[in-house]
Amino acid sequence: MQNPFANSEQSAARPFRLVRYFSIASISAFAIATAILGIVYREQSVRDLVDQGEQQNVMLTQAFANSIWTDFSPLLSMTQQFSDKELQSHTQIIQLQNQAIAQMGDSSALKIKIYDLQGRTVFSTETAQIGKNKSSSEGFKTALAGNTLSQLGHRDTFSALSGSLNDRKVLSSYVPVVRNSKVAGVFELYNDVTPLVERVEATQRFVVLKSILIFGVLYLFLLSLVRYAAKVIDSQNLALQKSAGAHKRQAEALKEAVSDLRTTQSQLIHQEKLAALGHLVAGVAHEINTPLGAIQASAANMNKALEEALAEIPQLSQKLTPEEQCLFFELVEQSQQSERLMTSSEKRPLRKAMIQQLKEWDIENPRRVANLMIDMGIVDNIQTFVPLIQHEQSAWILQLSYNLTRLPVSNRTILKAVERAAKVVFALKNYARQDHSGQPQLVKLTDGIETVLELYHNELKHGVELSRDYQAEPELWCYPDELIQVWTNLIHNGLQAMESKGSIAITVQQIGDRCQVKIADSGQGIPSEVQAKIFDPFFTTKKAGEGSGLGLNISQQIVEKHQGKITLKSQPGHTEFTVHLPLTQLPEESAAISEPTPIGELSHV
Known part of the structure; x- marks a missing residue:
C-alpha cells in the first residue's frame, strides 16, 4: 500500500517561503510604483511648465510687438534690400535693441529674435545672429502656419540680454505676429526657466520620498499580517503532522x-x-x-x-x-x-x-x-x-x-x-483577529456583517446592488470570530452564484428572544434535487477547483454551536439563507454540548 504521508513529508522538506516571496514581490512592486509615480509626476510637471512658459512668452511677445510694430513693420518689409552688416548697423535696429533691453530687462526673457516671412533674422538681441536664415527650422514653419511652438532645452552657455549665462534651462517659443488675420512676422523668445525646473525636480524628490515612506508603512503592516499567517500555517502543519503521525502508529x-x-x-x-x-x-x-x-x-x-x-x-x-x-x-x-x-x-x-x-x-x-x-x-x-x-x-x-x-x-x-x-x-x-479565550462575548450582531461587507467592498461596488434592512440591531452572546466566518461564506457564495453581477439583500430581524439574519442573492439558484445535500461535507455545485464543499457545512456547525439553525430557500433568480440565533446568553458548557464532528473540529483551526 502506498504511504499516504509521503507527500506531506516531502512538502515539509521543501517549505513554501511565504514571507520571503511576499517581501520580494512587495518591495519590487512598491519600487516600480514609486519609479513610475516619479516619472509620471516629472513628465506632467514639465508639460505644465512648458504650457505656462509658453503662455508667458506669448504675452511678452504680444506686448513687445504691440509697442514696436508700427515703427518696425516698414523695415521688416524692406530687409531683403540690406546685407547682413548693413542690417546689423541700421539705426532702427540699434534703437530696437535698446528698447528690447529696457522693456524686457526686468522679465525672465533672455533673448528676442524677429524673422521676416522668408525666415531671415531681421532682429536679435544678439547682434551677430542678425541675417541668419531659419526658414528650415521646425519652430519657424509652425509659427508661419499661425501656431506657437515651444521647446525646453539645456544650454551650457547662453548669450542673454544681461550677458553670458552658464548651465541654464531655456524655453524657446516661436510666436506668430498676426496683423489683419495674416501672419506678418515671427518672434522667437527665449525664457530662463531654470528655477522652475529645479523646483519641479525638488518636488519630484519630495513626492518620491513621501511615496517610499507610505509604501514602507504599508509594507510593514502587510508583512506583519503575512508573518502572522505564516506562523498559523506552520503551526497548523505541525499539528497535522503530529496528528498524522499518531494515527499512523x-x-x-x-x-x-x-x-x-x-x-x-x-x-x-x-x-x-x-x-x-x-x-x-x-x-x-x-x-x-x-x-x-x-x-x-x-x-x-x-x-x-x-x-x-x-x-x-x-x-x-x-x-x-x-x-x-x-x-x-x-x-x-x-x-x-x-x-x-x-x-x-x-x-x-x-x-x-x-x-x-x-x-x-x-x-x-x-x-x-x-x-x-x-x-x-x-x-x-x-x-x-x-x-x-x-x-x-x-x-x-x-x-x-x-x-x-x-x-x-x-x-x-x-x-x-x-x-x-x-x-x-x-x-x-x-x-x-482571533479570540483565544474560548468564551462567548456580548456583541452587536450587525458589526460582524458590516466587517465582512467592508472587506468585500471592492467587489460589491462593481455590478452588485447591495441593500441592508436592519429592522433591529440586537446584541447577543456569541463567538464573533466564528459568526464572521458564517457571513463570509454566505456572502462569498452569493457573489460567486451571481458572478459578481446582480443584487444581494441582507435583512436582520428580532422575533421575541431570537434574531434572524437573511442573506439573499439573485443568482441562478440551487436545483431542488440537491438542496437536501447542500450542507453535507464535501458536497458542492461549483466547478472543479472552485470550492471544497466544506463552507456551508462549517457554517452550519458554527450556527448549531450557537444553539441556532440555518435554513435555505431557493428558486431560479433568488436564493435565501436564513440564520436563526438565540439572544439569550450561551451556557458555559455549550461547547461541550455542541461538540462538533471531525469536520467541524478541523474547521475552526
Whole structure:
C-alpha cells in the first residue's frame, strides 16, 4: 500500500517561503510604483511648465510687438534690400535693441529674435545672429502656419540680454505676429526657466520620498499580517503532522483510514481558508491604494495652490482697491461655504448658462471664467462679482481665489481618504483577529456583517446592488470570530452564484428572544434535487477547483454551536439563507454540548 504521508513529508522538506516571496514581490512592486509615480509626476510637471512658459512668452511677445510694430513693420518689409552688416548697423535696429533691453530687462526673457516671412533674422538681441536664415527650422514653419511652438532645452552657455549665462534651462517659443488675420512676422523668445525646473525636480524628490515612506508603512503592516499567517500555517502543519503521525502508529486498519480522512479534510479546509484570504487581500489592497492615491493628489494640489497663493497675496493691495479687495474676499468666502460636490452632468448645463451670461457682459475668455467659477462652487449671484470678472487683472484675481479655495477642498478630500483607509484597516483587523479565550462575548450582531461587507467592498461596488434592512440591531452572546466566518461564506457564495453581477439583500430581524439574519442573492439558484445535500461535507455545485464543499457545512456547525439553525430557500433568480440565533446568553458548557464532528473540529483551526 502506498504511504499516504509521503507527500506531506516531502512538502515539509521543501517549505513554501511565504514571507520571503511576499517581501520580494512587495518591495519590487512598491519600487516600480514609486519609479513610475516619479516619472509620471516629472513628465506632467514639465508639460505644465512648458504650457505656462509658453503662455508667458506669448504675452511678452504680444506686448513687445504691440509697442514696436508700427515703427518696425516698414523695415521688416524692406530687409531683403540690406546685407547682413548693413542690417546689423541700421539705426532702427540699434534703437530696437535698446528698447528690447529696457522693456524686457526686468522679465525672465533672455533673448528676442524677429524673422521676416522668408525666415531671415531681421532682429536679435544678439547682434551677430542678425541675417541668419531659419526658414528650415521646425519652430519657424509652425509659427508661419499661425501656431506657437515651444521647446525646453539645456544650454551650457547662453548669450542673454544681461550677458553670458552658464548651465541654464531655456524655453524657446516661436510666436506668430498676426496683423489683419495674416501672419506678418515671427518672434522667437527665449525664457530662463531654470528655477522652475529645479523646483519641479525638488518636488519630484519630495513626492518620491513621501511615496517610499507610505509604501514602507504599508509594507510593514502587510508583512506583519503575512508573518502572522505564516506562523498559523506552520503551526497548523505541525499539528497535522503530529496528528498524522499518531494515527499512523495505530495498528488497526479502521483507525488508519479515519486518520487518512481527517488529514484530507483538514487539507481541504486549509486550502479554502488560504483561497478566501488571498481573495480578501487583493480587494483590501485596492481599497487602501485608492485613498492613498487621493491623498497624494490632494497633497500635491495643496502644495501647488499654497505656493502660488503665497507668491501672489502680497500683490493684492497693489492691484485691487479696498472695495475690490472686500469683493474678492467675499468671493473666496462664498466659495468656501459651498461644500456641495457636483458631477460632470450637473456642471454641464450650469457651465453653458454661465458662458452665455458672460458673453452678454462681454467678458473675455468666458469659457475659462465659467470653468473657474463653477469649480469654486459659485453658481448663484454671479453678477455680484462682475467688477472682478471685468477687471483688467481678472485672470490673476480668479486664479488667486481659486488657489485659496482649493486648500480646504483638498484638505477635506484627504480627511475623507484617511477615514476610508482607517475603516478598511479596522475591518481587516476585526476579520483577522482571533479570540483565544474560548468564551462567548456580548456583541452587536450587525458589526460582524458590516466587517465582512467592508472587506468585500471592492467587489460589491462593481455590478452588485447591495441593500441592508436592519429592522433591529440586537446584541447577543456569541463567538464573533466564528459568526464572521458564517457571513463570509454566505456572502462569498452569493457573489460567486451571481458572478459578481446582480443584487444581494441582507435583512436582520428580532422575533421575541431570537434574531434572524437573511442573506439573499439573485443568482441562478440551487436545483431542488440537491438542496437536501447542500450542507453535507464535501458536497458542492461549483466547478472543479472552485470550492471544497466544506463552507456551508462549517457554517452550519458554527450556527448549531450557537444553539441556532440555518435554513435555505431557493428558486431560479433568488436564493435565501436564513440564520436563526438565540439572544439569550450561551451556557458555559455549550461547547461541550455542541461538540462538533471531525469536520467541524478541523474547521475552526
